[in-house]
Amino acid sequence: MSSQLAALCAVTSFLWLINSVEDHQIIEQPRLSSTLILLIASLTSYATSHFSGWLPGANGRFDDELGLSSTGNKTRPISQRNFPKKPRRYFVFILIVCIILRLESFHRVTADLQCSKPGLEAFIPVLILAYQLHSSPRRPRTFDEERDDFTRTMYEAIPDFLARSLYILVPSTLLISFGAYLALISEPRSTLFCSPQHDWARFVVLVQWAGVVLDAAIVIIAWRILAWARTTKSRLRTLAGILLVSGLGAGIFWGLSGDGVGSDTLFWFDVVIDGLTLATLLVSSSLLAPEGGAVLGFAGVVTFITGFLISVQRVWTLGSWENVSGWQTWGAVVGMSAGFTFFLHATDIKKVMFIHRAFVIMALMAVVIAVSIFTPIKMSKGMDSHPLGKLIYDSRVESDRWLIHASYSDSLPSAVREYGERHYGRDPPKGFDRWWEFAKQKKSPIIDHFKQMGDDILPFWGVPPAKLREDTRKAAKEIDMALLQIQNGTARHNLPTENPYQTIMDELVDLIKDFVEYLPDLEMAINLNERPRVLAPWDQIQRLAAAGMKRKKASSLLPGGSSGGSEYGKKDMPKPRLTEAVDKDELLKNTMSPKVLRELTSLSCPTGTKVKSGVHWDIRDFCSSCAKPQSNGQFLTNFGLSLELCHQSDLMRLHSFYMTPAEVPPTTSLLPIFSRSKTDNYADILLPLSHPPQTTPLTPPKTPQPWSKNHQKLYYRGSISRPYSDKPLLRGGQEERLVHLTNLPPSSTSTTTTRLILPNQSRSRAHYRSVSTPHLNTLLPFDTAFTSYSPCQQTPSSCPLDFHHLTSSSSPPDPFSNQYILTLDSSTSPSPLFLPTLSSPSNVPFLSTIFKEWYTDRVLPWVHFVPVDIRFHGLHSTLAYFTGIQGQTKEHGSTDGKWIAEQGAKWAARALRREDRQVYLFRLLLEWGRLVDDGRDEGGFKISSS
Structure with a gap:
């Protein structure tokens, strides 16, 4: 015993x-x-x-x-x-x-x-x-x-x-x-x-x-x-x-x-x-x-x-x-x-x-x-039809429901009521009626759905207005930050003419000028760096967000000015600092290592989640438990959930954002910083901000050629530059994995296999089968490569030979001449090519990302774009559905591809215009103006009973 x-x-x-x-x-x-x-x-x-x-x-x-x-x-x-x-x-x-x-x-x-x-x-x-x-x-x-x-x-x-x-x-x-x-x-x-x-x-x-x-x-x-x-x-x-x-x-x-x-x-x-x-x-x-x-x-x-x-x-x-x-x-x-x-x-x-x-x-x-x-x-049961067919159909039905939910209000009173129901009983900010008129004038299809904005701002309700104003000035003094100031109906910024980011801030000011007269006085710290900046612990965010969930009593019936805004003109605007102007030795000294970055990221997750409790070390095997919550087999069914990191600990070793040093380390305090993009763990406030001039993407032709005239290929080009990384080749980086996976030649000795949906001999049912990846790459129309890979150029002896032939100094072909374009993150930010691809009726964007932008929750997967898991375990199966294998196009797949391209372009022309950026920005500035107002708890906009 x-x-x-x-x-x-x-x-x-x-x-x-x-x-x-x-x-x-x-x-x-x-x-x-x-x-x-x-x-x-x-x-x-x-x-x-x-x-x-x-x-x-x-x-x-x-x-x-x-x-x-x-x-x-x-x-x-x-x-x-x-x-x-x-x-x-x-x-x-x-x-x-x-x-x-x-x-x-x-x-x-x-x-x-x-x-x-x-x-x-x-x-x-x-x-x-x-x-x-x-x-x-x-x-x-x-x-x-x-x-x-x-x-x-x-x-x-x-x-x-x-x-x-x-x-x-x-x-x-x-x-x-x-x-x-x-x-x-x-x-x-x-x-x-x-x-x-x-x-x-x-x-x-x-x-x-x-x-x-x-x-x-x-x-x-x-x-x-x-x-x-x-x-x-x-x-x-x-x-x-x-x-x-x-x-x-x-x-x-x-x-x-x-x-x-x-x-x-x-x-x-x-x-x-x-x-x-x-x-x-x-x-x-x-x-x-x-x-x-x-x-x-x-x-x-x-x-x-x-x-x-x-x-x-x-x-x-x-x-x-x-x-x-x-x-x-x-x-x-x-x-x-x-x-x-x-x-x-x-x-x-x-x-x-x-x-x-x-x-x-x-x-x-x-x-x-x-x-x-x-x-x-x-094993003999198989599938009656391809799961993507049903997934695309269900997404079409769900998109109709979503649009009703996003624009439920048909009048200002109903919009006020809907706002209260979606914001813990709080009244809209003062000036909401002006925003409503502006949104209707610009024919915005989104009136009620601003969940991302509400989630971004919610924690700052736990911070006193005076401290928010103080923290804004504090944040504006950091590297790669700009200050936007609105005072007495005028908007301005603090970037001088010679600053390379001046055009970005000029464009932001230009977006505001059409409604600036209705805005309260305020200041905003704008992040010009590609990386997000606020990585606060989860318990701090939750404690402060709890204050934002409490209903605030409204005593004011009409829109009014900000009682705290008069002090904005009392201080000179701080002089900006850029990474280009900082001494390289000082910059390298303050650079945050990937290990420390991953540790800070784990603190931003709730207790009990995978990222919080440990580090995913089994990078050799696929983490099924990480991908299953948002997937049906190989395909993403919940794109929003796939952007949440805390249950996906394997992504810390599968995305270069977490594997490369951060030249500008994030702050662990909840500072009010506005950024172009962020991952789910960051507390930056998203706003419509243009990409830097050096990363401005190609624009589609004004008269795109018909869908059938484009090449039936999946196109990707990447340019890699990581001056602060000590790893010339990231074998887990998303860009390297993609190019390596899709370019394994038939002569390769690699034993890598890919699971693919294939019909049985009678073609009555379909089954998953294991196929040699090098062989499969010859049967699917991949066109993926690097235009440059600077880490290998800096230290060629430490880079493998099989990556040299994947780079070319020649000009890349026009991406918009292909039916399918893969938009993939860099190590610091999402691809700027997504919106141009989305706006073209002849191109389908394949989107693989961990980042959120201001429009993320208003573009719908399988309706406006094709989502691809960052692990790429379903990439071959997804492309095979749309293009077929060995050039034999599946009619329903090609039809679905053309439909998604057209729907994405139509939606971009309705909901992602310059006017839609203005509508989003107008509402965001009203929300922020209320938060920095000393009288923010005294009331908001409310329809007069008379």
């Missing part, structure tokens, strides 16, 4: 560790984490030794209890005959060295995890078995054992044969390991790539195999050392000493690496929890050490449970894009079940964590029968 309890604790703690690492902060500082976890486990093991009287084996020698000198057990299984030899004195030193080397190999592999192979750890039981078979020669059978074989019945002889036969133990262990391996390699891979020209990539798998061998060696040596301890107390203290010295040795590597010390409270919490869990695993496992075959039995049980749980989970995804290898999943379940059945007999394991092996075997038989029935049914 005690050994079963120890086994249960050991297996449970192991499973908890391998599943929780993904959600913990320790991966950000792996060497420091390893050192601390080993030290905590050492102290815990030593403390546990003081309570050894409560644990099994505390009252005498374990070897005496086992009766190792006895020869009377005639049917003693292999597991008991394989009790280890007495260890040498130097074994402890070898074990410590192996532990330190294993940690270093783990750190090296995780640094280039995309180059590693999944599932190799499943073969640890095979290595342990090989050692036991080599070190334990078969004992000659005695005369009594030979005689007993003739007197036993067949039913009595079979269990003894299974328990003694090497011919059963070897294949059963192989079946368990290979079945677990099949389960682990069936996971879809992420699009983060491993370049074959990368020097270290050639050795990652070799180091990974070395780590597996070290794992087996650590288990075997530790087993030999701990099994020969006299008592439980001495065993635990030996374990504590090994962990202590190993932790100190790992600490030396941490000190040499210069990783620094973690300052996040959550990091230290995770370290303590993982240290205690590791101690539970090691202490529980050490209690099993005296049992001769426990080391192989435990390794086999853990491998089986891990692989079996993954396989059963994979059964439920049969037929989906995540699992196109149904028979591989079936083979893993059947192989592991059969192997484990014989393994239990061969190792003489009577119970598996309190469950008798007979019940375990019956349960496995039931699972095998169920999976054998379920697999062919599920």
Whole structure:
């Protein structure tokens, strides 16, 4: 009973560790984490030794209890005959060295995890078995054992044969390991790539195999050392000493690496929890050490449970894009079940964590029968039609409902009532009637739906007006900031003529001039940098936003001026500072590293979310749980949710925004800063602002050629410049991943595959199938490349050869001559090409982004544009729907593409005009003017009862 309890604790703690690492902060500082976890486990093991009287084996020698000198057990299984030899004195030193080397190999592999192979750890039981078979020669059978074989019945002889036969133990262990391996390699891979020209990539798998061998060696040596301890107390203290010295040795590597010390409270919490869990695993496992075959039995049980749980989970995804290898999943379940059945007999394991092996075997038989029935049914079911057809149709219906919701009000009184219902009972700001007249005059299709604006402003209701005015001046003094001032019906800014951003502010002032006479006096700090600027903690935002949700009583019936506005003319406008004018050494000194940026981003997420609780480190495999909330298979169904980061921790390693240094670090205080774009975690206030002159996109021709005349291609061109990044090539950057994924040539040795929807032979149903990505690229019309890649030009020796042929100094072709144009983020901002593409009736924008702009919530996916997940796992399937494969156009896909192009252009001409920017800006300035007014709580606009 005690050994079963120890086994249960050991297996449970192991499973908890391998599943929780993904959600913990320790991966950000792996060497420091390893050192601390080993030290905590050492102290815990030593403390546990003081309570050894409560644990099994505390009252005498374990070897005496086992009766190792006895020869009377005639049917003693292999597991008991394989009790280890007495260890040498130097074994402890070898074990410590192996532990330190294993940690270093783990750190090296995780640094280039995309180059590693999944599932190799499943073969640890095979290595342990090989050692036991080599070190334990078969004992000659005695005369009594030979005689007993003739007197036993067949039913009595079979269990003894299974328990003694090497011919059963070897294949059963192989079946368990290979079945677990099949389960682990069936996971879809992420699009983060491993370049074959990368020097270290050639050795990652070799180091990974070395780590597996070290794992087996650590288990075997530790087993030999701990099994020969006299008592439980001495065993635990030996374990504590090994962990202590190993932790100190790992600490030396941490000190040499210069990783620094973690300052996040959550990091230290995770370290303590993982240290205690590791101690539970090691202490529980050490209690099993005296049992001769426990080391192989435990390794086999853990491998089986891990692989079996993954396989059963994979059964439920049969037929989906995540699992196109149904028979591989079936083979893993059947192989592991059969192997484990014989393994239990061969190792003489009577119970598996309190469950008798007979019940375990019956349960496995039931699972095998169920999976054998379920697999062919599920795999043959398929789909009646392409899911994108239904998704586009449903989006059309939903767009009609959305437009009604966005422009529900047909009069000023109804608009006032609707405003109160959508803004926690608050009245509109003063001047709302002027805005209503302006919006109607400009024929704005959006009257009521300004959710993004409301969400942006809401937290600032918790900040007093005087502080908002003070913080505005404070923010305006930062790098790449401008100040917009409205006073006495006149708008002006503080940028001089020679400033490169002057045209942006001039255009902003020009947008305001048509309604500036109706605005209160106010000032606004405008962010001219491409990156957003306000990354405040989530709890601070929520505390301040709570004040904005409280209903404010209105005492004023008519619009009026701002009581606090007169002070704006009392101060000279601050002189702007630009990054171009700042000393480069000073700029580099203040640049925020990607690691720090990711840590600050995690603080902007609610407690319990993926990004808040840990760092996604498994960049090799696709994170299904990250993409599933907003997706139906490979396709985005909730575009708005896909822009939220906190449940998508993998995006921190799949977008260059979080992987490159921030030359202008964000502020962690809630400052009132207005920006062109932002990600969901930032608290900047969005406003319509033009792109800088150097990033001004091409404009579509005034008379676009017909849809049918354009090339049926998906076009993308990118220009990469990252002067402050220490990584010339970001293998996880969205731009690099796209160009690499879509340009793998047929001659490539890459084993990358893509899941694609293809019809069966009768073309009556469709199924997901796995296709070689290099081959698929020749069948789909991709036209993606870089026009320049400056990091490779700066350090050509550190860039792989396969990226040089993807760049060209020649002028790129006209993007608007293609039917489909992919608009993709840069490392700092969204693509400026989206709106020009949207406004053309001959082009369909494929939008892949994590950024929001002022118009984001008024353009609808699958109606005005085609959304593409930033992971690109559905890119090939999406393009294949619209263009067909091998040039054979699917009629419905081409028709849908043309319809989306036309709908996007019509909507852009209705809702994304210059006039619509003015309507949005007018309302935003009224809202902001009220917030900075000392009398903002005294009332807003209200229809007079008379």
